Amino acid sequence: MEGELANIKKWNILYPVYINSKKTMAQGRRIGLTKACENPTCAEIGDCCTYFKLPFAIEIDKAYPRDFMQRGRVRVLLKKEDGTLFNPAIASRKQLMLRIAEMVPRHPGRTKKPEAASTSIGGPSTKSGKGGKKRR
Numbered sequence: 001m002e003g004e005l006a007n008i009k010k011w012n013i014l015y016p017v018y019i020n021s022k023k024t025m026a027q028g029r030r031i032g033l034t035k036a037c038e039n040p041t042c043a044e045i046g047d048c049c050t051y052f053k054l055p056f057a058i059e060i061d062k063a064y065p066r067d068f069m070q071r072g073r074v075r076v077l078l079k080k081e082d083g084t085l086f087n088p089a090i091a092s093r094k095q096l097m098l099r100i101a102e103m104v105p106r107h108p109g110r111t112k113k114p115e116a117a118s119t120s121i122g123g124p125s126t127k128s129g130k131g132g133k134k135r136r
Contacts, residue, residue: 008057011075012093015064016040019101028066031097037104042072048103049076052087
């Protein structure tokens, strides 16, 4: 276990702020606004790493220094010990951020939320517009 922890310290770090479209470059976003996604979570980034077959570790107790209220970060290993890539399509941290930002909006946890919200908005309005007080 001690050797594994030493290895994790050398892995690449991804904070959700890096790919958050709600943040500015000064606040820590690392990719373009058009390619970024809205409010990603560590769990969603971890699921994307699983999809890309990359080893990762989620650290919930860590915070981004510029925005310490947002908790969590993900450590990702891109290369094996001998220097070969785990996923040949992802060679750098920047490519990983771009690919994850593409995947997060299609995450299963995200696709369910908008449907539930749209059905609750249209449900209760059954009255017609001009029904004032009736006179006898």
